[in-house]
Amino acid sequence: MALISLNDVSLAYGHVPLLDRVQLALEPGERMGIVGRNGTGKSSLLRILAGLERPDDGEIQRQLDLRSSYVPQEPALNDDESVFDAVCGGLDDVRRLCQRYLEHAPGADLDALQNEIEALDGWRWEQRVQETLSRLSLRPQTRIASLSGGVRKRVALARALVALPNLLLLDEPTNHLDMDAIDWLAELLQAFRGAVVVISHDRDFLDRVTTRIVELDRGQLWNYPGNFSEFQRLKDERLAQEAVVNAKADKLLAQEEVWIRKGVEARRTRAQARIERLKVLRTQRRQRREAVGLARMEVNRGDAGGKLVAELEQVSKHFGAGEQRQTVVDRFSATILRGDKVGLIGPNGAGKTTLLKLMLGLLPPDEGTVRIGQRLEVAYFDQMRHQLDLDATLEDFISPGSEWIEIGNRRTHVKSYLGDFLFSPARAQSPVRSLSGGERNRLLLARLFARPANMLVLDEPTNDLDIETLELLEQLLADFEGAVFLVSHDRRFLDNVVTSTIVYEGEGRWREYEGGVEDWVQQSMRLHGRAPAWHPVVEAQVNRAPSATARSTPPTAPPSTATSRSRRKLSYKEQRELEALPARIEALETEQKAIDAALADGTLYGTDPARAAELVARHSEIEAALLQAWERWEALSTAS
Missing domain, CATH: 3.40.50.300 (P-loop containing nucleotide triphosphate hydrolases)
Structure with missing residues (x-):
């Protein structure tokens, strides 16, 4: 039986429905990722699942024993509390039950209270808090006011986990977390026994955590089994099919519009059914919501x-x-x-x-x-959004005192420029404070890119x-x-x-x-024979082949102190040689793998021994060439 079911649920702010008679069922143990454009209603959907917001219409069914914990984007914590007290806040109901039992509250059914407390493992609540704090590396007596954004997010997660939920609802949990913390969170969610619903735009995190992706697109929920990579493939197929269906409908509508304009023929009694069909086609076209650009x-x-x-x-x-x-x-x-x-x-x-x-x-x-x-x-983007003037209009924030923006040799009206960043002209005079978190980031990028x-x-x-x-x-x-x-x-x-x-x-x-993160992990493993000191690397990443990009390069041995202190500039020829070496090494490794595959089952030795001997000799040549290339790359990279 599903933990939560939404049946024909609708929700609207203004004239555009965020949820338009949607259906959704969440099964026990499922890890669901919710994705979609900024402002489509993902956080509202999560709050409905948490029971913190009511839809305008529709039915919501929950299992009787459902215990859910909700962690918002920006956790609401009391700065004056200690970490221990803040985490204990997730057990207020359990602590009240224990207090009622111990005080023999008048009229209370002590046997029923005892059963309820034991079902929630309530007598161990303090031990559970200590264990959770230890597991999340949180110091109990630290004041909330002194914590960074990432540690505050850990406290909020601890507060949610101590309640022993069978449903965990997380809104952008990776914001303000470093890579170490993101890895920790991914491992925690993979091991979590209950169901998880998470809103995130971190594609790697979604790939590692989710078993289903639900996309909120134009008021509808689209379900995709698998992780984020599988979602991308399936979504491309869906959008292609949708484009074909819409093109056929538009073609039929255009044909019927031509027919109705003939006038006399359209007024015949036997054409009334066709006229009614045209009205339906027009209505369907008006109601169709185009994908956000x-x-x-x-x-x-x-x-x-x-x-x-x-x-x-x-x-x-x-x-x-x-x-x-x-x-x-x-x-x-x-x-x-x-x-x-x-x-x-x-x-x-x-x-x-x-x-x-x-x-x-x-x-x-x-x-x-x-x-x-x-x-x-220098153009600087500040993650804390200190540059935002919440009382300014979008237009004034982007181009104060002028209606025009000059980008290179092109002069653009500020409303048109805002449109490039998906802000409609009607919103140009709206205050910045009316924007969502994602929209504020998009506005900061718009301002950043408008400066030379x-x-x-x-x-x-x-x-x-x-x-x-x-x-x-x-x-x-x-x-x-x-x-x-x-x-x-x-x-x-x-x-x-x-x-x-x-x-x-x-x-x-x-x-x-x-190179990037993948290249760093690979190089660090070969340099030190282990994962980076502060960064627990998932085994799958270590075994993954390095990405082949123009600037991705093979791992090196650590340069000596003397070498690093007396680095010299490479000549033009040496620089070109250094840049060409990664591609040469990759080509050699690819050829070597092809030879390994050809010789793997041993049949070539019987069917064409001369060819097999030739491949064996070539394999040895490649091994020597690879060793030489690695050594040359090391020498040039440590000198540059």
């Missing part, structure tokens, strides 16, 4: 600037003094050039923002030297953005000719954008790796 993003590219963006030599940064001194950056060296797309990866509190400020020249180093390129025009820039600095730009907008942003950043610094915990977004990653390796040490 894609945003159109374009960066206002400024002066190209010089080739060099930043050069850091043995840079260190410390905070505090004496025993309280903390090293945030320890002897870090890097060269960033125009066109580089650099990802910064590290746990919350590691010092990513400090390192970013050092590379931008906004913070002086305590040791080492920083050289900043000429004519840099040859360098983009994006601090967690993916929070709250829907998947279609994420994919468009990925393409825009990949095509951007200037430099990009990207702080993000969305591994698929990083993999699709960055050409190198700077990774925190503990105690102020940072190291640059070629």
